[in-house]
Amino acid sequence: MAKKNAFYAQSGGVTAVINASACGVIETARKHKDQIGTVYAGRNGIIGALTEDLIDTSMDTDAAIAALRHTPSGAFGSCRFKMKSLEANKREYERLIEVFKAHDIGYFFYNGGGDSADTCFKVSQLSEAMGYPIQAIHVPKTVDNDLPITDCCPGFGSVAKYIAVSTREASFDVASMAKTSTKVFVIEVMGRHAGWIAAAGGLAADADNDIPIVILFPEVQFDQAKFLAKVKEKVESHGYCTVVVSEGAHYPDGKFLAEAGTRDAFGHAQLGGAAPVVANMIKDALGYKYHWAVADYLQRAARHLASKTDVEQAYALGVAAVDLALAGKNSVMPTIDRQTDAPYTWKIGAAELKDVANVEKFMPADFITDDGFGITEKCRTYLSPLIQGEDYPPYKNGLPDYVKLQNVAVPKKLAEFKL
Amino acid sequence: MAKKNAFYAQSGGVTAVINASACGVIETARKHKDQIGTVYAGRNGIIGALTEDLIDTSMDTDAAIAALRHTPSGAFGSCRFKMKSLEANKREYERLIEVFKAHDIGYFFYNGGGDSADTCFKVSQLSEAMGYPIQAIHVPKTVDNDLPITDCCPGFGSVAKYIAVSTREASFDVASMAKTSTKVFVIEVMGRHAGWIAAAGGLAADADNDIPIVILFPEVQFDQAKFLAKVKEKVESHGYCTVVVSEGAHYPDGKFLAEAGTRDAFGHAQLGGAAPVVANMIKDALGYKYHWAVADYLQRAARHLASKTDVEQAYALGVAAVDLALAGKNSVMPTIDRQTDAPYTWKIGAAELKDVANVEKFMPADFITDDGFGITEKCRTYLSPLIQGEDYPPYKNGLPDYVKLQNVAVPKKLAEFKL
Numbered sequence: 001m002a003k004k005n006a007f008y009a010q011s012g013g014v015t016a017v018i019n020a021s022a023c024g025v026i027e028t029a030r031k032h033k034d035q036i037g038t039v040y041a042g043r044n045g046i047i048g049a050l051t052e053d054l055i056d057t058s059m060d061t062d063a064a065i066a067a068l069r070h071t072p073s074g075a076f077g078s079c080r081f082k083m084k085s086l087e088a089n090k091r092e093y094e095r096l097i098e099v100f101k102a103h104d105i106g107y108f109f110y111n112g113g114g115d116s117a118d119t120c121f122k123v124s125q126l127s128e129a130m131g132y133p134i135q136a137i138h139v140p141k142t143v144d145n146d147l148p149i150t151d152c153c154p155g156f157g158s159v160a161k162y163i164a165v166s167t168r169e170a171s172f173d174v175a176s177m178a179k180t181s182t183k184v185f186v187i188e189v190m191g192r193h194a195g196w197i198a199a200a201g202g203l204a205a206d207a208d209n210d211i212p213i214v215i216l217f218p219e220v221q222f223d224q225a226k227f228l229a230k231v232k233e234k235v236e237s238h239g240y241c242t243v244v245v246s247e248g249a250h251y252p253d254g255k256f257l258a259e260a261g262t263r264d265a266f267g268h269a270q271l272g273g274a275a276p277v278v279a280n281m282i283k284d285a286l287g288y289k290y291h292w293a294v295a296d297y298l299q300r301a302a303r304h305l306a307s308k309t310d311v312e313q314a315y316a317l318g319v320a321a322v323d324l325a326l327a328g329k330n331s332v333m334p335t336i337d338r339q340t341d342a343p344y345t346w347k348i349g350a351a352e353l354k355d356v357a358n359v360e361k362f363m364p365a366d367f368i369t370d371d372g373f374g375i376t377e378k379c380r381t382y383l384s385p386l387i388q389g390e391d392y393p394p395y396k397n398g399l400p401d402y403v404k405l406q407n408v409a410v411p412k413k414l415a416e417f418k419l
Numbered sequence: 420m421a422k423k424n425a426f427y428a429q430s431g432g433v434t435a436v437i438n439a440s441a442c443g444v445i446e447t448a449r450k451h452k453d454q455i456g457t458v459y460a461g462r463n464g465i466i467g468a469l470t471e472d473l474i475d476t477s478m479d480t481d482a483a484i485a486a487l488r489h490t491p492s493g494a495f496g497s498c499r500f501k502m503k504s505l506e507a508n509k510r511e512y513e514r515l516i517e518v519f520k521a522h523d524i525g526y527f528f529y530n531g532g533g534d535s536a537d538t539c540f541k542v543s544q545l546s547e548a549m550g551y552p553i554q555a556i557h558v559p560k561t562v563d564n565d566l567p568i569t570d571c572c573p574g575f576g577s578v579a580k581y582i583a584v585s586t587r588e589a590s591f592d593v594a595s596m597a598k599t600s601t602k603v604f605v606i607e608v609m610g611r612h613a614g615w616i617a618a619a620g621g622l623a624a625d626a627d628n629d630i631p632i633v634i635l636f637p638e639v640q641f642d643q644a645k646f647l648a649k650v651k652e653k654v655e656s657h658g659y660c661t662v663v664v665s666e667g668a669h670y671p672d673g674k675f676l677a678e679a680g681t682r683d684a685f686g687h688a689q690l691g692g693a694a695p696v697v698a699n700m701i702k703d704a705l706g707y708k709y710h711w712a713v714a715d716y717l718q719r720a721a722r723h724l725a726s727k728t729d730v731e732q733a734y735a736l737g738v739a740a741v742d743l744a745l746a747g748k749n750s751v752m753p754t755i756d757r758q759t760d761a762p763y764t765w766k767i768g769a770a771e772l773k774d775v776a777n778v779e780k781f782m783p784a785d786f787i788t789d790d791g792f793g794i795t796e797k798c799r800t801y802l803s804p805l806i807q808g809e810d811y812p813p814y815k816n817g818l819p820d821y822v823k824l825q826n827v828a829v830p831k832k833l834a835e836f837k838l
Contacts, residue, residue, distance in 0.1 A: 014595045044598035072588055074595035081599055164818055169491055169720035172821060176433045176493035179463035180500055185716060203818065275713075276692065294694075296712035297604060301588035305723055307817065387817035398726065398806035399583055399622065402591060 003035055004106025006325070008057075009042035009049060010141075011112030011119075014074040015155030016303040017314035018111060018141050022075060023068035024318020025109050025139065026057055030065075035326055040103060040410060044077035046110070046119065050092060050417055052099050054410040067403035069315060070393035072303035075405050083119050086126065093126045095417050100127075100134055102413045107135050107325045111318075113142035113153070114360060117333060121353040124331035137321045138333040138353055141314070143300045145196040148359040149351040150335035154317060155300065157310030157386035160200035162302040163189050163244070164387055166295065167204035171211045171242045174291070178240035184231060184282050185242050186292040188275035190299060192248040195219050195363050197299070201244030202375035203383060212238040213374070216278070218248030219363050220372040222257060228285050230373050235288060243282075245274045304400055308389025309344065320348045344385030422454055423525025425744075427476075428461035428468060429560075430531030430538075433493040434574030435722040436733035437530060437560045441494060442487035443737020444528050444558065445476055449484075454745055459522060459829060463496035465529070465538065469511060469836055471518050473829040486822035488734060489812035491722035494824050502538050505545065512545045514836050520551050521832045526744045527553050530737075532561035532572070533779060536752060540772040543750035556740045557752040557772055560733070562719045564615040567778040568770040569754035571805055573736060574719065576729030579619035580806035581721040582608050582663070585714065586623035590630045590661045593710070597659035603650060603701050604661050605711040607694035609718060611667040614638050614782050616718070620663030621794035622802060631657040632793070635697070637667030638782050639791040641676060647704050649792050654707060662701075664693045723819055727808025728763065739767045763804030 008025050010018055022041075029036040041055040042048030048055070055076055057065070068075055083092055100108065110120040117138045124136035140147050145156035167187060174185045191197040195217035205211040212234035216222065234241035250256045258274040275292040282288055313336050320334035333356050337349040367379035375383070393400040427444050429437055441460075448455040460474040461467030467474070474495055476484070487494055502511055519527065529539040536557045543555035559566050564575035586606060593604045610616040614636035624630040631653035635641065653660035669675045676693040694711040701707055732755050739753035752775050756768040786798035794802070812819040 172492035
């Protein structure tokens with residue numbers, strides 16, 4: 001097998017552990033210099049490939065690459081850029097192949113969610129059609145946890161841990177104050193289509209911690225009367241209540257709670273958040289004093305509270321992607337295959353990209369309690385292992401010491417390409 | 420000195436480390452059983468004293484009390500209940516003395532901010548006037564960091580660390596995405612009157628981390644044109660910008676940004692947050708894609724990310740309060756006296772409550788940069804030591820193992836008292 005260079009890119013929303021996968025890819029490639037030349041990274045994701053804006057990762061030291069394991073965000077830049085279908089924009093796919101050819105790239109590692117799995121799949125198909133061999137390997141990543149086949153997606157376990165811990169901590173706070181002050185705390189979490197992250201809020205309560213939590217899932221149509229009755233019941237039984245609302249929570253007609261008609265001073269529809277809408281709704285109907293939080297990027301960037309399980313899986317999948325490439329595989333994605341729940345054991349498997357692309361994994365119906373506001377034991381059994389273990393970053397001056405790579409540009413060889 | 424019981428209560432908004440002070444008080448009292456009988460705690464703060472709803476802390480084990488050191492929130496419940504002036508409601512103060520007398524309480528430890536320092540001061544005055552001796556010791560606590568004399572207030576260092584770390588992490592995230600997606604991230608932090616917490620966001624940037632941060636302090640009147648120009652400048656120089664906005668940021672006429680005229684579907688003024696208002700303002704004027712977060716209770720409950728310095732000071736002040744009581748002191752508050760900046764060294768001092776009550780400490784003008792949007796080196800020198808060190812709680816099943824005390828009620832001896 002002739003020695004080829006590799007291309008690695010990060011796609012879509014970044015996570016606390018996507019760089020751990022990058023670390024796994026680059027460290028493993030460096031161990032196989034006989035078969036893999038330089039690992040080039042796309043600056044700002046796939047756009048870096050299209051515009052031939054490549055980063056020479058060999059310019060960064062082993063220590064800097066190792067530090068990626070504890071650094072959140074996308075070290076090379078990511079992008080939200082969905083490539084159109086092959087039919088609609090073959091030109092872009094051909095450009096990718098052209099850039100790969102110009103830089104002698106034989107391995108394409110694409111680290112992302114559902115859309116990037118699809119892109120990865122198409123690149124492998126086109127490379128065959130165009131007669132330039134590319135081994136396209138997808139490295140799974142998404143806080144949304146919505147990829148099929150794999151037990152879970154790197155990035156999700158750390159968000160889940162952050163939301164579970166934050167929900168527990170805020171609930172302790174509210175419980176202290178409820179007698180004379182705040183009785184309801186609302187926390188808004190990510191997950192526009194699937195309620196995996198919202199479900200993690202339910203882990204804040206357990207056998208040792210009787211915390212009254214009401215969850216609003218995107219999978220359950222919002223019923224205001226039923227919701228308010230549930231909050232009232234919790235406040236009456238516990239003195240307070242914590243509401244975890246998914247940004248994707250919506251009415252039966254599909255309208256998001258977050259879009260519930262809030263207007264600014266000029267009458268423009270205001271993009272608020274679901275949390276203030278829910279909090280005001282409770283105040284209006286039940287009169288309870290409330291506080292609300294919107295975690296937004298804090299949740300997916302919170303490397304300081306990463307799940308050790310998540311970090312290990314993210315790294316292992318990066319390693320496995322290179323191993324698959326070296327084994328001659330193409331159009332595949334390494335997966336986490338759960339062996340047992342407790343203790344949680346897993347091994348690395350592989351899925352065909354044709355089975356991954358364009359398939360979304362939703363919460364199973366039996367993960368949500370019958371009333372629609374909580375998680376079942378089955379859900380708990382699934383989620384709990386994913387938040388196990390702590391993996392603290394090193395600190396310097398009281399703050400996490402995250403790495404910033406040099407990101408040295410590779411000289412261009414081709415004519416400019418207009419996106 | 421005859422052996423007397425002690426009363427301890429938590430007041431106002433709770434913090435990540437107020438229980439560490441409780442731990443210091445109770446553990447130290449337990450070491451002096453010859454002089455201090457039982458430590459009674461007020462259930463839900465001072466209300467517990469007024470209604471004679473006392474908790475017998477001796478019913479909890481040494482291990483449970485030790486676990487308070489790593490447990491956020493108020494273990495005995497806190498309250499927002501401001502006692503009126505002695506003249507306006509002497510009845511309440513007399514009731515306190517009556518309850519103390521009934522339970523043979525000679526020590527009053529009150530753990531709170533400015534209002535509770537004032538209450539504590541009045542109790543000591545009245546006990547003298549009424550001829551029932553009470554040693555009233557105030558234990559400082561407030562995330563707002565606005566008590567005078569002491570170098571800082573327990574609770575603040577941990578919020579500061581949380582906001583500094585979160586700002587850094589979210590900034591790394593936005594930097595990754597800025598090429599094609601989010602260019603401005605806005606995080607709203609606590610501090611209605613003083614910008615101490617907002618200032619801590621500025622620590623996210625340092626010599627190793629060139630992060631473009633714009634801070635909106637309550638101390639600086641909001642100037643929209645100047646603010647937007649600053650954000651534009653940062654996005655143009657760095658590709659992105661992070662805005663830290665204090666909930667107390669306001670216009671020259673005193674109107675909070677958070678009240679900037681947002682209306683719900685029915686035209687009611689909506690209590691939003693400052694973050695969405697600022698984010699929308701940027702979008703409207705500059706067209707940048709944004710994300711925003713409101714940390715709310717997450718910031719003050721985040722014991723998982725507490726500052727070790729803060730935990731140590733909170734505990735030490737609890738210990739010192741008992742030591743002061745045993746030394747016969749009255750109407751005092753133990754303080755943190757800074758000795759040196761780097762390395763940070765401090766010792767315990769004491770302040771007279773008459774000098775503490777009703778004095779608020781604001782950010783000095785020379786802690787804010789001339790443009791009004793950043794922190795000076797002097798501010799950094801002050802703040803940096805307060806976030807040093809990590810003090811992780813123990814974990815169980817992937818979540819912090821916080822203690823819940825039994826909070827056994829003491830039998831009542833007096834007639835009911837209407838609040």
